[in-house]
Structure formats: C-alpha cells, structure tokens
Ligand SMILES: Nc1ncnc2c1ncn2[C@@H]1O[C@H](COP(=O)(O)OP(=O)(O)O)[C@@H](O)[C@H]1O
C-alpha cells in the first residue's frame with residue numbers, strides 16, 4: 001500500500017482505490033474540467049536524493065518521508081477534491097478548479113513546507129527537499145490530452161531535479177508534447193489497427209531534451225511563454241507538420257542553451273553536495289573511531305579495577321619435590337602415604353561410598 | 359595413570375602447590391610460585407546497603423575488616439582453632455569458606471594451572487570442621503588434603519623424629535610428639551593457654567590494678583605483641599590509657615611479664631606428660647629437641663623461661679624456635695604438597 005494513498009486521502013472513500021484507479025479518476029476529472037471549462041493544475045513531486053536517504057537510513061525512513069510529504073501536499077492543496085497517487089516514487093497531484101497561477105503558489109507552499117520538515121534517523125536529524133514539475137490545463141490555445149499534461153509535468157520535474165532539486169519548474173512545452181503525442185498515436189494506429197486506450201500508469205517516455213522554459217519561484221515571476229513566442233516568431237498555427245520540425249529544432253536549440261547553463265550550475269551544486277556528504281561521513285567515521293577508542297579504554301579500566309590478575313606461574317626453586325637423594329626419603333614416602341590414607345578415610349567418613357578405593 | 363615414577367624430582371609443570379596454615383588469628387599461604395601471603399583471620403560483611411556503598415565491597419578480610427568492624431557483620435570464623443559452630447554457625451562456615459577463597463586468590467594462581475593444596479588444620483578439629491574446610495577449599499582448588507598443623511611445622515624443617523613441636527597460636531597451644539611416623543592422638547596435647555589467654559589475663563590484671571583505665575581487648579593485644587617478654591630484667595612497659603578521656607601513663611611491666619608467663623606452667627605440664635609417656639630410651643633426646651612455633655613463640659625470653667621451668671620440674675631441656683613463626687605451618691604444608699606423589703593427588707580430585 002503506498003504511503004501517499006493512505007494518507008493523502010485519509011478518511012475518504014478514495015483511500016480504497018489503487019494508484020491505477022486514482023489515475024483513472026484523474027482522467028475523468030480532467031475530462032469533466034474540459035467539458036465545463038474550469039481549470040485544473042497538475043503537480044509531479046519527487047523527494048530529492050530519496051535513494052540515498054533509503055541507503056543511509058533504511059526503508060522505514062523513506063516511507064516516513066513519503067508519507068509526510070503526502071500529508072503536506074494534502075493540507076497544502078486545500079481543495080477537498082484534490083486527487084493524489086504514487087507514480088513510482090513520485091507523487092502525482094491533480095487539483096481541479098484551480099487556475100494556472102495556482103500551480104506556482106501551491107508548489108511554493110509545498111517547497112516551503114517540506115524545507116520545514118525534519119526526520120530522525122540514526123539519532124540524527126535529517127532534512128529533505130523536493131523537486132516539482134507542474135502543468136495546468138489553461139493554455140487556452142488547444143485541446144490538450146491528460147497525457148500531455150503529464151508529459152509537461154514530467155519534463156518540468158526532470159529539469160528541476162537536474163538543476164539540483166529544491167525547486168519548481170513549469171515548462172511551457174504543451175504544444176510540443178501534444179504534437180509528439182499525436183504523432184506517436186498516429187504511428188501506433190497505423191501499426192496496430194484497433195486503437196488502444198492509453199494505459200493508465202504508463203506515461204510515454206520523455207524526450208531527453210524535452211525541458212524548456214524554466215520558471216523558478218522567486219525568480220522572474222513572469223517567465224516568457226516560450227511556446228507562444230515561437231508561434232509569434234514564425235506566425236504559425238498549430239498542426240503544420242513541415243514547419244513543426246523547424247519549430248522543434250528552434251525549441252530544442254533554445255532549450256539546450258538554457259539547459260547547458262542549468263546543468264553547469266547543477267553540476268557545481270551536486271559537487272558541493274557530494275563534498276558535504278563526504279565531509280559528514282568523515283566526521284561520523286572520526287566519531288566512531290573516537291567512540292571505539294573510548295570503549296577500549298573503558299574496558300581496560302574495568303579490567304584493571306577488577307584487578308584481573310594473570311597470576312604467577314609455579315616454579316621449582318624453593319622446593320624440589322621429594323627427591324630420592326633425600327636422607328629421609330623412605331620415611332617421607334611412608335609419611336606421604338599415611339597422610340593420603342588419612343585423607344581418603346576422611347572422605348569416606350564425610351561422604352561414604354563416594355571415595356575411590358585406595 | 360600416573361606411575362610411581364611421577365614422584366621423581368621432576369614433576370609436571372602446570373601444577374601450583376599451596377601450603378595453607380588456617381589459623382585462629384592468621385591464615386597464611388606459601389605457594390610454589392614464590393608467593394607468600396598472610397591475612398588476619400577476620401571476615402566482615404557490610405551490615406547494610408549504606409555500609410556496602412561506603413566500603414564498595416561485599417566482603418572484607420584481615421586488618422581491613424578489623425578496622426571497619428563497626429560497619430560490618432564481623433566474624434572470626436576459626437576463633438578456637440576450629441570453625442566455630444554456635445547459633446551463627448551457617449554464617450561462620452560461609453566466613454571460613456570466604457577466607458579460604460581469599461587466601462587462595464592471594465596466592466595468585468594462574469587460570470591454566472592445577473592447584474593442589476595442603477591445609478594445616480588444627481589438630482583437634484572435629485570431623486564437621488574438617489568437612490567444612492574441605493568443602494570450602496574444593497571450590498577453589500583441584501585437589502586438597504588436610505594435615506595436622508604441628509606435623510606440618512615439623513615437616514617443614516625436617517625434624518621428623520624425636521621432636522616435640524609446640525605451636526603457640528591465638529586460641530590454642532598445640533603440642534605434638536614426632537617419632538618418625540604420623541602422630542596419633544596420644545602424641546598430641548592441646549590447651550587453651552595461648553595468645554588470647556595472655557590478652558585476657560593482661561586485661562584482667564590491668565582492670566584489677568588500675569580500674570580507672572579505659573581500654574579494649576584489641577589495644578591489649580597490640581601492647582602484648584609489642585612488649586611481650588617473660589624475662590626478670592625485661593625493659594619497662596609504660597603505656598597510655600585514657601582516664602575519663604585524658605591519656606594517662608601506666609607502668610604495666612610486671613603485668614605483661616606475669617600474663618606472658620601464665621602460659622608456661624600448663625605448657626611444661628603438657629611437655630612433661632608427652633615426655634613421660636614416650637619410649638624411655640628416647641626421652642632425653644626428646645627433651646633436648648623442643649621446637650617452638652606460632653605467633654606466641656615470639657615472646658621474648660620464652661625459650662629460656664621454658665628451659666628454666668623444664669630444668670626445675672623435668673631435670674633439663676633444650677628449646678629451639680622455628681625461624682619464621684609466621685610461615686612455619688604454611689612452609690611445611692607446601693613441602694608436603696610437593697612431596698606428595700602425583701597419583702595421590704589425582705585420587706583425591
Ligand atoms: N610478638 C608477639 N609476642 C607475643 N605474642 C604474639 C606476638 N605476635 C603475635 N602474637 C600472638 O600470636 C597469636 C597468633 O599466632 P598464630 O600462630 O598466628 O596463631 P594461629 O595459628 O592461632 O592463627 C596471637 O595471639 C598474637 O597476639
């Protein structure tokens with residue numbers, strides 16, 4: 001059972017649905033919003049360095065983290081009709097009746113809320129961050145498919161993560177993804193005549209350079225809508241295949257330029273992140289070594305306090321045993337035998353039958 | 359297993375031999391690893407939790423126990439040369455067992471060595487007492503034998519025939535006739551005119567002569583050990599006793615001499631009896647080989663005084679002292695332990 005599902009919709013009947021069923025509900029909600037013309041927002045959220053967290057602190061902490069983030073998303077989204085489910089290790093949220101601007105502010109609330117959270121693992125307090133990719137239905141220019149929204153959110157998330165995480169990215173590549181989706185669908189229809197309804201839970205793969213215009217909260221609130229600019233630049237309507245290729249090229253080129261800068265920044269950040277991690281690990285090793293030394297000293301002290309004495313080995317300098325050179329050898333031998341007999345007798349008296357026969 | 363050949367000089371390594379003198383006032387050990395230790399035969403257990411916290415020990419021994427006896431359940435488990443068995447006998451037995459354990463620990467045995475011990479027990483110890491001693495010792499050693507104390511003193515200095523050993527301890531004076539074989543009951547006489555008797559006599563005399571002086575029996579014992587003398591021309595003994603809280607000097611020279619001498623007449627009685635019942639042919643030789651041992655043998659002039667009284671009543675005598683009064687019994691017991699063939703030890707395991 002995914003932690004997201006069990007807590008995001010705690011107390012609701014939707015608790016009973018599987019992630020696939022929740023996604024189906026999302027699609028229904030998406031269609032309804034299209035029919036009635038009300039906006040909705042989609043966010044795809046991933047906890048940064050989740051795999052490392054799990055390696056360091058175990059699956060228990062990983063589940064705690066996901067559950068806590070899900071809880072935070074639920075309270076942040078405010079809308080009672082928000083839908084959420086796990087998509088692999090990511091949280092997919094759909095909030096109906098929410099305008100485009102709502103995506104950025106919801107994302108900001110989540111980013112801030114997560115930064116304020118802390119977790120205890122291995123006696124240490126751990127803090128986490130998340131990356132968020134966003135999409136909304138209010139493009140006003142075309143009929144979008146649910147999967148396109150998912151692609152846009154996924155593209156945004158990818159860029160957010162690769163930029164070092166702890167940020168929200170909303171790419172404006174609706175058109176690009178919509179066109180690609182349609183083309184792929186046509187391709188599929190040609191190959192396999194009976195059209196299959198896209199399977200829930202299996203979003204189409206994202207193109208490597210699919211991310212484009214980047215919107216980071218706090219920076220330039222009015223990020224240019226790249227798609228609109230391109231259209232403006234080329235004076236194009238949607239669907240013109242020949243020009244689409246050129247548009248794609250331009251978009252990719254422009255995206256690549258921005259990506260390059262982003263990647264460089266991300267690499268730098270990741271390096272310093274690694275350095276911090278190594279530093280932490282080194283400090284912990286040092287601490288453990290110190291603790292080991294202390295335990296060692298403690299042991300030695302305890303040993304010396306209880307004066308565990310190795311003892312002194314028997315030697316034969318003062319007395320050499322009964323020597324046959326002894327002038328009284330025979331007499332002593334007899335006396336020894338008598339002492340022995342007396343002791344044997346004594347044992348018999350003390351515990352009759354127990355002693356051996358002499 | 360072990361053949362007669364194992365009695366050769368070259369015994370197996372890995373065996374620690376112990377000679378133990380279990381005495382009324384002191385318990386001593388000498389061991390084949392060169393260790394020799396002695397501890398006053400006192401055992402004390404903290405009276406309550408507070409005392410245990412303070413002393414940080416569960417059991418105290420020797421002078422340390424004596425010193426702190428006010429916060430201890432205090433035992434002198436061998437008070438009359440045997441393990442006392444009064445109404446507190448169970449606790450006394452435990453105290454005796456703990457004391458035996460302690461003296462063995464003080465011999466510092468290695469964990470990988472077998473321990474064979476000979477314990478010099480008072481000649482008059484009852485069968486119950488011997489059983490208790492054996493039981494206590496077996497918890498700590500691999501094999502153990504008991505031996506009469508005066509015999510081990512004589513064995514230690516190779517005086518095995520025609521010797522009269524006198525061991526003057528705290529509770530008893532043990533006299534034993536050695537004639538080249540194991541002494542029997544008829545060879546031994548024990549009386550209670552020993553160290554404790556001197557202390558009690560001295561205390562009584564001081565109380566009679568100086569009723570105002572305040573003292574304890576422990577004070578009397580240390581005064582005796584410091585000044586004990588039976589000579590007519592002994593140096594004066596002047597000691598301070600508090601009178602109404604104020605230290606006051608008392609000359610107790612005559613009282614010390616008198617109390618120390620008090621053990622001599624009964625001793626000479628016993629000597630006379632042991633000589634008189636001996637083979638007439640060897641009586642003169644026995645008279646000439648009286649051997650003094652035990653703490654009480656340190657009384658200055660005692661040998662001369664015994665000789666004087668023997669001369670008066672028996673027509674003569676020669677008295678020698680054991681060199682190490684403190685370890686005489688333990689040394690002898692260790693020698694017996696060494697000379698005992700290995701197969702005997704193994705049979706008594
Ligand atoms: N210097 C001394 N003069 C007289 N008596 C002594 C002296 N030293 C020890 N003692 C007495 O010897 C007795 C102890 O002798 P010891 O052989 O150790 O006795 P036990 O064999 O009974 O333990 C005690 O009464 C002690 O006071």
Ligand SMILES: [Mg+2]
Pocket residue numbers: 379380381382507525527652687
């Ligand atoms: Mg003795």
